[in-house]
Amino acid sequence: MTPTACPVCLIVPSRVLLELKDVRSALISEQLRGHRAGVGAPASLVAAGRQRAVYDARHHAKLPGKLTRSEGGAASDDPAVNAAYDSSGATYDFYQTVLGRSSVDDAGLPLKSTVHYERDFNNAFWNGRQMVYGDGDGQLFVGFAGALDVVAHELTHGVTQHRVPGGLDYAEESGALNESISDVFGSVVKQWKLGQTAAQADWLIGAGIMAPAVGKALRSMKDPGNTALTWSGDDQPGNMSGYVQGGDVHTNSGIPNRAFYLAATALGGNSWDKAAKVWYAALPMLTPAATFKDVAKATQAAAAQLGLSAADQAAVKAAWKGVGVI
Ligand SMILES: [Zn+2]
Structure with a gap:
């Protein structure tokens, strides 16, 4: 299989x-x-x-x-x-x-x-x-x-x-990337529909699906693992230093999720104008076993390929640095 x-x-x-x-x-x-x-x-x-x-x-x-x-x-x-x-x-x-x-x-x-x-x-x-x-x-x-x-x-x-040619294997870093890409576009589609800028967005995943007594959301892309924003069992790391070896793909996805949040807010305006286009353009550059470092490299290559300014390209790189991936 x-x-x-x-x-x-x-x-x-x-x-x-x-x-x-x-x-x-x-x-x-x-x-x-x-x-x-x-x-x-x-x-x-x-x-x-x-x-x-x-x-x-x-x-x-x-x-x-x-x-x-x-x-x-x-x-x-x-x-x-x-x-x-x-x-x-x-x-x-x-x-x-x-x-x-x-x-x-x-x-x-x-x-x-x-x-x-x-x-x-x-x-x-x-x-x-x-x-x-x-x-x-x-x-x-x-x-x-x-x-x-x-x-x-x-x-x-x-x-x-x-x-992604061959898809992304659903374990370890490639699995967490698979989950993160779904959270990225999940959040961006919501922002697009609501007409919210990256600064205005709540960056929560699943806000409103939990009963209020249980929690407010499944995950926060802005502040992974902040149980006050999500629910008591939120165990997401927001930096490579907290990567859980063999951990659930929905846990380690907090790291690339936060990288996207950092990139989108640094690029400013609407997340779908630049950041989402960079991430989308990076997908065909990945392989099934892609690591976080691979996607950091691919998003930088995509930013250059899309003609983003030097400052914007630096912002994409800084986002991955900000979560300890590079
Ligand atoms: Zn998923």
Whole structure:
């Protein structure tokens, strides 16, 4: 088996679910990891432009479920259906408008989503073919389909799998990079939709998906591991000195996440104008086992290739220095 790309990519790491004592959602999540769907869609399904379809699993595990809303169709009575439709549309629009990319595979892959997966399921995931959302149990998590950064994070796993030649191995530094790239574009898509500059953004991942008693967000790109901004179990390092050997990819991703935050704020203005374009241009320069140093080098090369000023190129380099990678 090749460890290429991530298996089924879930937004809530099993470690988090176990810490919150939701063994059931953790077990379902672990079982899903072994059941990745094939990548891509038959050519006959690929059409020009945005092609969204939202299905209702009606609290079962069978995918995709009942077709409830198609591209251009009337809004549903079900808010979860409309949230999945809108958030996948915003992610598609970001990639198309800002980066000139046609969907996840740059070949118009239709964006399928299923809501109401299982009962009280505290997770959401991309299975290589479609997005799937649990409702949350209302005690720990309160729903996922409306969180644009979560949706863009998951769809970006698909982008990474197509844009990095051979994908990024889902372990150690390359795995943490895989996670970080999803957080980067998850946050940038949210900022773009809200019209926020890098200075105005909250740089949180998953704000609003946790019940308030549990926490405020899964992660902070600005200040990884700051439990006051996130939740009590946040163990992310924000510097190479805190790298956890063999650690969870969602833990070590704090290091490249903070590098992006430092670069985006130093470059100023909107994160999608320069920083996101640099990171996106760097992806094809990576290999499946890319290290943090490799991506530091690739982003500097991309900044030069995109014609950024010497000061801006220095800012990209300084961001990686700021997290101890170079
Ligand atoms: Zn992920």
